[in-house]
Amino acid sequence: MAIEAGSVFAHAAVEGFEQVAFCHHEPTGLKAIIALHSTVLGPGLGGTRFWPYATEAEAVADVCRLARGMTYKHAVSGLDAGGGKAVIVGDPRTLRSEGLIRAYARFIDGLGGRYLTAEDVGTTQADMDLIRTETPYVTGASESLGGSGDPSPATAWGVRCALDAVAERLWGAPDLAGRHVVVSGVGKVGAALVDHLVEADARVTVADISERAVLAVVARHPGVAVVEPDKAHAVECDVFSPCALGAVLSEATIPELACAAVCGSANNQLATAADGQRLIDHGVLYAPDYVANAGGVINIAEERHPSGAPYDRDRAWARVAGIADTVRSTFDRAEADGTTPAEAADRLAEERIEAVASVRRIRTSNRETP
Numbered sequence: 214m215a216i217e218a219g220s221v222f223a224h225a226a227v228e229g230f231e232q233v234a235f236c237h238h239e240p241t242g243l244k245a246i247i248a249l250h251s252t253v254l255g256p257g258l259g260g261t262r263f264w265p266y267a268t269e270a271e272a273v274a275d276v277c278r279l280a281r282g283m284t285y286k287h288a289v290s291g292l293d294a295g296g297g298k299a300v301i302v303g304d305p306r307t308l309r310s311e312g313l314i315r316a317y318a319r320f321i322d323g324l325g326g327r328y329l330t331a332e333d334v335g336t337t338q339a340d341m342d343l344i345r346t347e348t349p350y351v352t353g354a355s356e357s358l359g360g361s362g363d364p365s366p367a368t369a370w371g372v373r374c375a376l377d378a379v380a381e382r383l384w385g386a387p388d389l390a391g392r393h394v395v396v397s398g399v400g401k402v403g404a405a406l407v408d409h410l411v412e413a414d415a416r417v418t419v420a421d422i423s424e425r426a427v428l429a430v431v432a433r434h435p436g437v438a439v440v441e442p443d444k445a446h447a448v449e450c451d452v453f454s455p456c457a458l459g460a461v462l463s464e465a466t467i468p469e470l471a472c473a474a475v476c477g478s479a480n481n482q483l484a485t486a487a488d489g490q491r492l493i494d495h496g497v498l499y500a501p502d503y504v505a506n507a508g509g510v511i512n513i514a515e516e517r518h519p520s521g522a523p524y525d526r527d528r529a530w531a532r533v534a535g536i537a538d539t540v541r542s543t544f545d546r547a548e549a550d551g552t553t554p555a556e557a558a559d560r561l562a563e564e565r566i567e568a569v570a571s572v573r574r575i576r577t578s579n580r581e582t583p
């Protein structure tokens with residue numbers, strides 16, 4: 214990594230972070246980085262990405278970017294969870310072994326509950342179940358093990374609820390009947406979202422680089438139309454719903470949008486911060502990605518209900534439905550401040566962190582307050 218000795222704390226990626234832990238276990242080849250951006254609201258919660266980063270510096274930058282994003286997502290969603298994320302450096306297809314995952318789990322355990330992991334790109338529910346054998350600080354284990362299972366259905370349900378708030382803002386009622394929604398990316402989240410949209414009597418067009426993914430959706434819903442992935446954002450429609458990769462809204466694509474709103478599950482949809490304003494200038498309402506796609510983490514957080522009650526899917530999904538209210542608050546705040554919805558979401562998140570931090574300055578016992 215190109216970080217000079219003595220300058221690691223001043224490295225741009227890690228600045229402002231509470232803790233960045235490097236975990237190395239030579240016998241299994243484990244090289245992992247756990248980043249805790251903020252634990253003001255609670256333990257840092259965020260998935261483990263298993264990815265063949267070209268350089269270690271790239272891995273540090275990615276894990277820090279992702280952990281910071283989790284702080285904001287949890288804060289705006291009203292969760293008592295902080296921002297954390299982890300990466301395992303390497304190709305999961307060749308490097309994954311029982312020993313490596315268990316060694317990684319021991320390092321999580323060593324953080325004593327400051328970090329709670331979950332599934333992410335490159336890790337699986339089987340990995341979470343294996344991590345559970347070494348540490349309780351893991352979420353999203355199988356439902357049979359008392360976990361909340363795959364978060365994707367809850368994420369899709371959250372986007373569906375966010376779409377209600379979008380419809381209400383644009384057309385006066387939370388009703389998608391007859392509205393045309395283009396879903397780009399019909400993987401775990403996108404495909405489940407299509408099910409909800411069809412049920413809501415929306416007109417649906419899908420796109421995916423995987424023919425298999427498209428065929429699976431069309432087999433279930435023969436009325437769904439299909440478009441080439443690189444044309445999806447330009448289809449004339451009511452809502453464009455990016456459910457694949459990030460950075461789909463850019464200086465190049467925004468002028469081509471022919472929708473009234475963008476609302477989807479993909480992370481980091483804006484290529485740059487300036488694209489939030491570009492969307493407004495183009496007359497497109499944007500439901501900020503980390504507000505709309507919080508269903509998965511809201512579902513996972515329900516595994517650790519403050520009352521100690523076991524995970525309950527109905528309770529979790531009712532809480533996910535609250536995303537509609539968060540989207541409404543974001544739009545209201547953007548209007549009131551004359552700013553973009555993305556900036557408004559950031560402000561709401563920062564204000565909540567500040568409010569909770571100030572409350573926690575009140576000493577309630579002889580032990581140190583967090």
Ligand code: NAD
Nearest residue numbers: 364365368398400401402421422423442457478479480509
């Ligand atoms: P997934 O891998 O199951 O599905 C992604 C789909 O997008 C795949 O079918 C893939 O073929 C397709 N795709 C890739 N590139 C594409 C392109 N250029 N155009 C169109 N389609 C393309 O992933 P997922 O779990 O469904 O997640 C989708 C997005 O939502 C990701 O950005 C993810 O980070 C985000 N997200 C997911 C969750 C969750 O609970 N799974 C939670 C929050 C955010």
